[in-house]
Amino acid sequence: MRVLTAIACAALLVPALPVFAFEQAFAVPPFVVSVPRLPTIAVGALSPSQGGNVLTAQGRDTTYVVEIIATASGSAANTRACVGASLRELVARPNMPGRDNIYRAPFDSNTFLVLYVLERDGNRVLHAHLLSAAGGTHCIDAHFSRSLITGEDVDDWRNTFAGATVREAPR
Numbered sequence: 001m002r003v004l005t006a007i008a009c010a011a012l013l014v015p016a017l018p019v020f021a022f023e024q025a026f027a028v029p030p031f032v033v034s035v036p037r038l039p040t041i042a043v044g045a046l047s048p049s050q051g052g053n054v055l056t057a058q059g060r061d062t063t064y065v066v067e068i069i070a071t072a073s074g075s076a077a078n079t080r081a082c083v084g085a086s087l088r089e090l091v092a093r094p095n096m097p098g099r100d101n102i103y104r105a106p107f108d109s110n111t112f113l114v115l116y117v118l119e120r121d122g123n124r125v126l127h128a129h130l131l132s133a134a135g136g137t138h139c140i141d142a143h144f145s146r147s148l149i150t151g152e153d154v155d156d157w158r159n160t161f162a163g164a165t166v167r168e169a170p171r
Contacts, residue, residue, distance in 0.1 A: 022066075026057070029070055029135030030169035033142040037160045041066050055138070065145045070138040082139035083112045083131045090114065090129065103158065111166045115158055117148065124148040126157045132166035140166050 022038035025031075026046050043059030043066055055070040075081035091099060095118065103115040107130075114129040130142040148154070 024057070024059075024068065025169050026068070026070070026134075027169070029138040029140075030171050031070075031132070031134035031138075031140060031166060032169045033068060033130060033140075033164075033166050035130075035144070035161060035164040037162065037164075038064065038144065043068060046070060063146050067143045069141040069143065070134065071141070072137060073139045076133045076138050077136045079110050079112070079133045082133040086129070086131045086139060086141055087114065107161075107164065110168075111164065113158075113161055113164070115161075117154060126154070128157065128161055130161070130164055130166050134166070134168060142166060 020037065020039050022033070022035040022041055024033050024043045028046070039061065041059045041061050041064055043057050046055035046057045046068070048054070049056050053072045057068040059066045073082065073085065075085060087104065090096065091102065096102070097116050097118070101116060104112070106112050110132050112131040114131060116127050118125050118127060124147070125145055126148050128144045130140075130144075132140040132142075134140050148157075
């Protein structure tokens, strides 16, 4: 009887547990951003900005801010070319840390991770970019950020993105 009671209690608690596994799919260009260690975060549809060459989608919850950027580019047929262009653009932004303070690593043949910390008004903000290409037409930058928790090890942020991917979606 105790076993049945324990199973019933566990079944009642399951819906109350947070749902993890951020995954967002887009139709045009066709790609999916997946971060298994982040919670589900509502992200809007891609919409045109900056003269139509750039599509953006944004979302947030109480902890994370997400911005997905798809930039039309002739170099989008090659993931490495997209990543190189995105890295050059990131490093050139005002107030960015020096190259030695920006973590860069390929995850697989189509996903590249970039991490850094920026300080704003005394608050340290963690940033992560998953860079890729999609549909042979767009360079993808999936940007995630959140405040650094006092006493937190920055490596925990890197570990958050273990298993993250940007992959082509079925058409």
